[in-house]
Amino acid sequence: MANENKPNNKLIRPRHLKKLGIPGMIVILLLFIGVTVYNDNFAGNDDENSSAETSSDNVVTVDQHIDGDTTRFNYQGDTHNFRYLIINTPEIGRDGDEDDPYAQEAFERTQELLDNAQEITVEFDEEKTDQYDRYLAYVYADGEMVNETLVREGLATVDYVHPPNDKYEDILRDAEEEAKQNQVGVWSE
Structure with missing residues (x-):
């Protein structure tokens, strides 16, 4: 023991x-x-x-300019319409209708940003397409968000905010407030 x-x-x-x-x-x-x-x-x-x-x-190239907030891009081997998220530009007149004020300016500014860019990329939010089979995207020309540029310059308004596609709503609303304060584009009247 x-x-x-x-x-x-x-x-x-x-x-x-x-x-x-x-x-x-x-x-x-x-x-x-x-x-x-x-x-x-x-x-x-x-x-x-x-x-x-x-x-x-997500790199794209322009196939056709449609209007200020819609562009037909070459994307992944095919062409598709892309609708810019959370913005609305004045409408270009179709079928003999007159253009809305600043519609031509918005169209030309979008065309200028895209045609002068070395690289165009798109960023999707939660939902990639809409009921018309258009891609929904934030569009970037050399890293600058075209959606935001158009709003900041008063050539587009914040519109069509549909959660869950609202990732940059705050940024775009700030840009719109700046455009209103500066009384540019659609806010100058």
């Missing part, structure tokens, strides 16, 4: 670690650290590459 109360001086280690010994545990630890660092580095690169692929997938 005296042996039962005697402290055990041996360290209790799992058998597999005991068999490896100190040098083996150091090798495993170094391998673990190396794999972790390797994965972290390449996971970061994969994220960057997938972001680049996503943005390059």
